[in-house]
Amino acid sequence: SVYPPLATNGHSECLRLLIGNADLQSAVDVQDGNGQTPLMLSVLSGHTDCVYSLLNKGASVEAKDKWGRTALHRGAVTGHEECVEALLQHSASFLVRDCKGRTPVHLAAASGHIGVLGGLLHAAQSVETLPVITDNQGYTPLHWACYNGHDTCVEVLLEQEVFHKTEGNSFSPLHCAVINDNEGAAEMLIDTLGPAIVNATDTKNRTPLHAAAFTDHVECLQLLLGHNAQVNSPDASGKTSLMMAAENGQTNAVELLVSSAKAELTLQDAVKNTALHLACSKGHETSALLILEKITDRNLINSTNAALQTPLHVAARNGLTVVVQELLAKGASVLAVDENGKIRKANTIFFGTFLLNVSTNVSL
Structure with a gap:
């Protein structure tokens, strides 16, 4: 088919001529070897004109490639806001999941595309009760934004009441923030959700303090300790944050924990x-x-x-x-x-x- 290269390269006039003369609707949704349709490829490359042409011809917004991703998933990853807006106008689902259980909201948050994320969350207002959105590992979009240090995305997500719930993977958004030294995200989480989250534990009984000690992130350690993190709390194997830091040779964390934190x-x-x-x-x-x-x-x-x-x-x-x-x-x-x-x-x-x-x- 000639549609995929035209869609990829943004030749909107040629594409319009071809789809205008197409005998079969299925031709508009023809898939390449990876299951990608012309609509997906147009979104991937940010060719808004092609996107509208294909949508007006009836291109499916629900089609999935071999990874279970739709055109909207691609828009969320690439950050092409106008393409995403076009897809949402044509009723593309922001809750559709790929093979890893990730929605476009997950991918926008993980990629730091605040404009796209805002558009998706605006579309979410049409849903009477927004469910907790978790992927196959139990991670929410908030987990991903915190892990990758996208503070503006964290801020926008925290404006939504649904992300205040402690559901999902017990390796919490705060764990995710401090393990990657994202102090700004960590501070927002504590301010919004309350200091009790500082001592939250995952399935291995590890606290955010364990995570920060493991990666030697002193500023995050100080933030957590300043909000009464329990310095001597053991994980499932009996290891405290100090033990974790010592075992991994994280000297800055060790020094802080044995000195100002007075670890046992x-x-x-x-x-x-x-x-x-x-x-x-x-x-x-x-x-x-x-x-x-x-x-x-x-x-x-x-x-x-x-x-x-x-x-x-x-x-x-x-x-x-x-x-x-x-x-x-x-x-x-x-x-x-x-x-x-x-x-x-x-x-x-x-x-x-x-x-x-x-x-x-x-x-x-």
């Missing part, structure tokens, strides 16, 4: 690792030292995990020279035995080097 250092996860164990286990020397700096209790220095390993075992095994020195200086026991009956799992020569330098006042 004695807490253990499901396998009895402390934040210090976790920092050492992944070789994150700076994070381990930041935690060590706040520890004065020798019992905590010598605390054991489920494998009966102390932080000294773990630090030595991972070759953390400075951490081993600091642990020994703070009273780490060099004769602690792990579950395998071993004093340590590190290389014997490496560990022995430190033992030779241990002063006589170190407790055995």
Whole structure:
């Protein structure tokens, strides 16, 4: 068919001539190998004249390609406002879902096209009761706008009462905002929906503070803590935000959490690792030292995990020279035995080097 290239390239006069002489209505909705119709391709390229010509000839606004996307889905992604307006005038559904369950509203919010989003939400006013719009993963358009940091879209969505509901994926819009360092979106969410959302948990019991700590976003951490985020709240595996930051070597988050946030250092996860164990286990020397700096209790220095390993075992095994020195200086026991009956799992020569330098006042 010659329709797709004409639609793609915007040759509206040629297209009008051809469709004007078409014998069959089906010719207007002819699909290419991906199931795309001339209308979809015209919208994709932003050729408004072609869009109107095809619509006036009766082109289907409901046709879907092999991904389940309509012409309106394409307009939402590309941001071609006039094309979207034309489709809506011809009763295109803004609630139609693609193969991933995403509506044009999802795609406009995710892409940051505020003009298109506004048009879609205006069309939504014709629906008496707008349902909660979730995709196959339970994410709403608000989740997507927050995740991608489109503050203006977040603002417009929050003007709609339906997006104030806490339905959908429990990895909330606030989780989505802070994990990508979108402080502006996070602040709007808290101001509009209330500070209680700060301690919302997902299916793995992770709070937004866990998400911000995981990605080392200090400004978001400060925002959450300023709204009474529970710093010692554990996730399903027993890990606090500090543990998550320590395990991932997020030094800025670790420093904030152990200093101004006064995170509890004695807490253990499901396998009895402390934040210090976790920092050492992944070789994150700076994070381990930041935690060590706040520890004065020798019992905590010598605390054991489920494998009966102390932080000294773990630090030595991972070759953390400075951490081993600091642990020994703070009273780490060099004769602690792990579950395998071993004093340590590190290389014997490496560990022995430190033992030779241990002063006589170190407790055995």
